[in-house]
Amino acid sequence: MSDIVTAAMLVIGDEILSGRTKDRNIGHLAEMMTAIGIDLKEVRIVADDEDAIVEALNAIRARYTYVFTTGGIGPTHDDITADAVAKAFGLPCEHDERAYAMLAENYAERGMDFTEARKRMARMPRGAVHIDNPVSIAPGFRIENVHVMAGVPSIFQAMLDNVVPGLKTGTRLISVSIHCPAGEGTIGGPLGEIQKQHPDTIIGSYPKYLDGKFWTELVVRARTPEALAPAEEAVRQMVARLTDSAAAI
Amino acid sequence: MSDIVTAAMLVIGDEILSGRTKDRNIGHLAEMMTAIGIDLKEVRIVADDEDAIVEALNAIRARYTYVFTTGGIGPTHDDITADAVAKAFGLPCEHDERAYAMLAENYAERGMDFTEARKRMARMPRGAVHIDNPVSIAPGFRIENVHVMAGVPSIFQAMLDNVVPGLKTGTRLISVSIHCPAGEGTIGGPLGEIQKQHPDTIIGSYPKYLDGKFWTELVVRARTPEALAPAEEAVRQMVARLTDSAAAI
Numbered sequence: 001m002s003d004i005v006t007a008a009m010l011v012i013g014d015e016i017l018s019g020r021t022k023d024r025n026i027g028h029l030a031e032m033m034t035a036i037g038i039d040l041k042e043v044r045i046v047a048d049d050e051d052a053i054v055e056a057l058n059a060i061r062a063r064y065t066y067v068f069t070t071g072g073i074g075p076t077h078d079d080i081t082a083d084a085v086a087k088a089f090g091l092p093c094e095h096d097e098r099a100y101a102m103l104a105e106n107y108a109e110r111g112m113d114f115t116e117a118r119k120r121m122a123r124m125p126r127g128a129v130h131i132d133n134p135v136s137i138a139p140g141f142r143i144e145n146v147h148v149m150a151g152v153p154s155i156f157q158a159m160l161d162n163v164v165p166g167l168k169t170g171t172r173l174i175s176v177s178i179h180c181p182a183g184e185g186t187i188g189g190p191l192g193e194i195q196k197q198h199p200d201t202i203i204g205s206y207p208k209y210l211d212g213k214f215w216t217e218l219v220v221r222a223r224t225p226e227a228l229a230p231a232e233e234a235v236r237q238m239v240a241r242l243t244d245s246a247a248a249i
Numbered sequence: 250m251s252d253i254v255t256a257a258m259l260v261i262g263d264e265i266l267s268g269r270t271k272d273r274n275i276g277h278l279a280e281m282m283t284a285i286g287i288d289l290k291e292v293r294i295v296a297d298d299e300d301a302i303v304e305a306l307n308a309i310r311a312r313y314t315y316v317f318t319t320g321g322i323g324p325t326h327d328d329i330t331a332d333a334v335a336k337a338f339g340l341p342c343e344h345d346e347r348a349y350a351m352l353a354e355n356y357a358e359r360g361m362d363f364t365e366a367r368k369r370m371a372r373m374p375r376g377a378v379h380i381d382n383p384v385s386i387a388p389g390f391r392i393e394n395v396h397v398m399a400g401v402p403s404i405f406q407a408m409l410d411n412v413v414p415g416l417k418t419g420t421r422l423i424s425v426s427i428h429c430p431a432g433e434g435t436i437g438g439p440l441g442e443i444q445k446q447h448p449d450t451i452i453g454s455y456p457k458y459l460d461g462k463f464w465t466e467l468v469v470r471a472r473t474p475e476a477l478a479p480a481e482e483a484v485r486q487m488v489a490r491l492t493d494s495a496a497a498i
Binding site: 032078113206 | 271282401445452
């Protein structure tokens with residue numbers, strides 16, 4: 001189907017893999033993609049390691065419509081994302097003239113040295129297009145289908161807001177969420193039957209566990225209201241039958 | 250080096266990629282691995298899709314000492330992890346006799362039907378070893394170096410607690426965290442020099458942004474106190490010089 005647009009995310013950073021920093025960007029990107037009708041198909045988290053970044057990026061950029069990266073675009077020695085992305089594309093990584101000028105002006109205004117480290121933030125693969133950073137000036141960049149953004153959540157979110165309007169979006173998935181007081185073991189059989197009878201839908205079952213009891217959130221998704229409605233009705237009837245049956249709770 | 254033990258994590262679930270559920274297991278596994286001296290090198294998140302699971306699992310299980318998966322081991326039609334793992338290993342996926350008996354007994358005690366859906370939770374690749382589930386009985390399993398666990402955080406954490414004592418662990422990384430009031434642009438140059446002079450350490454710089462100001466958390470890691478101490482001292486001296494200099498803040 002031509003209206004399916006896919007995406008993958010590459011999270012770059014030792015601090016996520018060590019557990020020191022808890023990622024907050026995956027969930028944000030996932031929600032945003034769902035909201036605009038792009039299917040996020042895969043996420044990878046890799047270390048600040050050039051070979052790991054190049055390999056992961058080349059694997060996913062060939063496979064999905066869009067790739068979004070976070071992390072590793074700051075000014076320190078462990079910020080190697082721009083170099084790794086350039087290497088993945090076989091492009092030189094060099095100071096971008098406009099980014100360099102923006103940063104030079106910004107630091108001059110603030111009376112701060114434009115250090116070699118800060119100049120690193122103006123580096124990007126030749127031919128990259130800026131992604132504006134309203135928080136702290138140093139831009140992210142897009143090269144072909146890869147969007148390279150900051151790891152600090154407030155900056156990542158601001159950059160993503162600037163990227164989203166330019167994306168080709170798919171037919172949004174519509175969904176309904178249905179609370180089911182029974183656990184998955186009770187509903188697994190009948191729910192599987194409903195999924196089979198409604199192949200145009202994606203029915204998910206998300207087990208929840210609270211105070212020693214299981215309950216389930218059932219989510220029915222489809223690309224049209226016409227596909228969604230009969231599957232939703234079938235799930236609601238299944239839940240109603242269970243609710244009438246004390247044994248199922 | 251023979252004392253480096255590596256791991257990768259595979260998170261399985263449409264609900265994470267849609268943003269409906271925010272993953273809470275990556276951070277927990279990452280912290281646990283760091284605590285016991287295993288290097289978590291990579292995380293992948295894939296959908297409830299057999300091909301995607303098989304491909305990702307085969308890529309990472311060959312490369313790292315251990316693999317840990319979360320999600321997709323419940324009783325519903327979208328819980329396909331056991332089948333996908335069996336397929337990745339070229340093994341039949343079948344009811345495990347002991348798991349089947351445990352579940353049958355548990356549901357009988359609770360006066361609940363042992364439905365076809367619930368029986369799904371006893372399926373695992375032939376030859377798999379149980380990972381006990383003290384929360385809700387249905388076990389995870391280990392097959393070779395791959396540990397297959399639940400996605401519900403409380404169950405995942407309980408299963409992981411049962412796995413950890415059996416893992417070969419590496420020489421733990423020791424680390425110190427140093428608060429630096431300056432942003433990365435100020436310290437990037439000198440910090441890179443310190444990293445070069447102390448190649449046995451891993452020096453990380455984690456930008457923080459609060460109320461319009463940047464500060465930085467600097468983390469020095471090493472496998473021995475002898476390697477750590479001189480690098481830590483060099484970083485502390487760098488920070489002290491910056492703190493003395495008003496311009497740097």
